[in-house]
Amino acid sequence: MTVLHWFRRDLRLTDNRALAAALTDAKQTGETLIPVFVLDSALLDANRAGGTPRAAFMRNALISLDTTLRARGSHLVMQAGDPAQIIPHIVAESGARVVYANRDYSPYARHRDAAVQAALGNRFHLLDDALLIAPEQIATQNDTPYTVYTPFKKTWWDIPKAAPDEQPYAFSPLPEIASDSIPDASDPRFATTLDLPEASETAAQQTLADFIAGPIFNYGVHRDQLAVAGTSRLSPYLRFGLLSIRVAYAAAQQALKAAPDDATRQSVATWISELAWREFYTHIMFHFPHVMHGNFRREYDDLQWHDDPAALNAWKMGQTGYPVVDAGMRQLWQTGWMHNRARMITTSFLTKDLLIDWRAGERHFMQHLIDGDPAANNGGWQWSAGTGTDAQPYFRIFNPVTQSKKFDPDGTYIRRWVTELRNVPTRFIHTPWQMDAPPAAYPPPIVNHAAARERTLAAFKIIKD
Ligand SMILES: Cc1cc2nc3c(=O)[nH]c(=O)nc-3n(C[C@H](O)[C@H](O)[C@H](O)COP(=O)(O)OP(=O)(O)OC[C@H]3O[C@@H](n4cnc5c(N)ncnc54)[C@H](O)[C@@H]3O)c2cc1C
Known part of the structure; x- marks a missing residue:
């Protein structure tokens, strides 16, 4: 028997909730952890991400993930198509007992995950990972979702947040399982002429470290100046989970402690408020999925x-x-x-x-x-x-x-x-x-x-x- 971790927008091997749970589960029973990625044909069609610089960045992130897994004796199993068919297929082929994945809150992802759940039943485990505070963890006094940012942020700010998990992850070699190779850079779905930022966990962590070492203390002043490189440039890394949000938040908390005066402390707090915007809009999309097609109001x-x-x-x-x-x-x-x-x-x-x-x-x-x-x-x-x-x-x-x-x-x-x-x-x-x-x-x-x-x-x- 095996245990599957299905990567989606969590392309990293550090502080990854579902991956950690899958590895712990596999270790207890002496099973092999199989890392899986599905190139979702619905997401990669021309009307969505296919042919965009984002798809090219994701491809580079997959190469980096696979390279790191190989260095640790494993590799990424990759197949293209509809996840609702592919995941149960890999489960059958590999004799998997359970599948772990991190929750994705978009209407499309929820629909996709419901289809996989229908096929796998209680063998499919979803964990919260991409946000500091999951949508169900915060509500107004009337038990309704917040629809205004400022009161949301006030409550969000005071909710205790989990620290990153620093345990190193150990992998083992995989049994024989069919896997496609990562598409070539010339594949039109992933081709780009742009000079993309490096798509690796190391680059994500370095970008965070560089920001925390200095620019975060001037963020309040510099973030609106168009010609100044005053913001973190972490957005692609957070988007694809090359960086854990808990790691980013913990680094900001350290900066808050290190800030020498009120102005720099305020700058750090302003940056943390941007992370709250990220969570607020994800919660809005989760509670009010109609926004994906129409006006919130x-x-x-x-x-x-x-x-x-x-x-x-x-x-x-x-x-x-x-x-x-x-x-x-x-x-x-x-x-x-x-x-x-x-x-x-x-x-x-x-x-x-x-x-x-x-x-x-x-x-x-x-x-x-x-x-x-x-x-x-x-x-x-x-x-x-x-x-x-x-x-x-x-x-x-x-x-x-x-x-x-x-x-x-x-x-x-x-x-x-x-x-x-x-x-x-x-x-x-x-x-x-x-x-x-x-x-x-x-x-x-x-x-x-x-x-x-x-x-x-x-x-x-x-x-x-
Ligand atoms: C019209 C419009 C569209 C946007 N589209 C996106 C998008 O598709 N993806 C995206 O990540 N951000 C989006 N943003 C928010 C913001 O512009 C970017 O997150 C930010 O410019 C990224 O640069 P940075 O990483 O240097 O940000 P920083 O200023 O360093 O902020 C840190 C992180 O906080 C988050 N963040 C910051 N501002 C916002 C915000 N207003 N809403 C939500 N999250 C925020 C991002 O994850 C960002 O990486 C959009 C903003 C506007 C006004």
């Missing part, structure tokens, strides 16, 4: 969005004529990551200046973001669109010029990504259309912000009244 279902393919395309290509918007959009498709402040500016521009349905933008982000996560992306988009959990949503309309002046004062970020504007003097960098002779290669604004603002306020007011 259903009253906005009647909002009249504009169908404007040309404007949508200009936004995607970073050709709106608003330099800071275009810089963000080009950073996205040229690197697979976008600064959080730029995510807020570009999403506000699409939904409020162009009045284009947030779902079109959400899809585009999911196609390009290496950290693309259904809950965080959806939460971010609905926050910007004003259709989400936020209490005072609709009159928040970012002025792209004001944002640009505030968060990229000398235009360094703009010049880096919008190279046509590299030589524009700083006094015109946020508004090149005001120059006597703007650079010919750069388009004029596709919309007048003041007029667009009025149009949006009117569209939202119809719903409010």
Whole structure:
């Protein structure tokens, strides 16, 4: 008999709840632990992750995982197809007694896991791992899910959180089991021309260590400055579980203790609050799965969005004529990551200046973001669109010029990504259309912000009244 650990978005061999439970179980009975990954054909089709930089990053993470397992005498068993068929098949082939996996909270994953559960019954064990606080662990006094971030965070903050488990995991050689090899980098589902961050546990831990050693203490000041590398860049690692959230949180707690004064302590606390945002949006997706397709606030279902393919395309290509918007959009498709402040500016521009349905933008982000996560992306988009959990949503309309002046004062970020504007003097960098002779290669604004603002306020007011 054997014990299976099914890896999904937990591609690591340290502080991994289900993997630890599977190894303990196998050890007690002297069984072999079989590490499994399924290349889920539904997730890798062209409408979802197939062909995205995120899929390429995941492929690299799988190579790294397999390499580490091999160094420890095991290897990754991989098969492609529908997990609801493949997992029971591997169970039958390997004579597995039980299957362990970490919970994934998206509607798709829950549906998938229910199908596997139906096939395996009580031989399928799901554990909480990806969050510090699982959705069932937190509720309002009325026993309902929190729908507003600030009170959520207050309660979340005080709930004791598990420390990382530092036990080393030991593996043993596998019996003969059919396994596909990890797809080649030329496979169109995993091909990319981007220069991706290294996808390994070691790289994840190093990125955390670098951040905790210094930048976290200035996070409060630097995190909004577009040209400063002031954030952790941990998002792809947390997305695929190359880094344990408990390890990240414990490191931040150490930093909190080490912080020399109030300002640096506040910076660390602000970073921990971002981890709370990650948990909040995952809980929202779990409790209100309709957000994956529609507005969190259903009253906005009647909002009249504009169908404007040309404007949508200009936004995607970073050709709106608003330099800071275009810089963000080009950073996205040229690197697979976008600064959080730029995510807020570009999403506000699409939904409020162009009045284009947030779902079109959400899809585009999911196609390009290496950290693309259904809950965080959806939460971010609905926050910007004003259709989400936020209490005072609709009159928040970012002025792209004001944002640009505030968060990229000398235009360094703009010049880096919008190279046509590299030589524009700083006094015109946020508004090149005001120059006597703007650079010919750069388009004029596709919309007048003041007029667009009025149009949006009117569209939202119809719903409010
Ligand atoms: C429209 C929009 C879409 C977004 N889409 C995603 C996405 O698909 N995946 C994703 O991980 N984040 C998303 N975010 C949140 C945020 O922009 C990124 O997490 C952050 O920019 C990643 O960089 P970092 O790791 O350096 O973050 P840091 O500032 O160092 O934050 C640390 C970690 O906290 C989490 N986090 C930070 N901010 C948020 C937030 N607002 N919501 C949820 N989690 C957060 C991330 O896991 C991040 O790695 C989105 C934000 C917006 C406004």
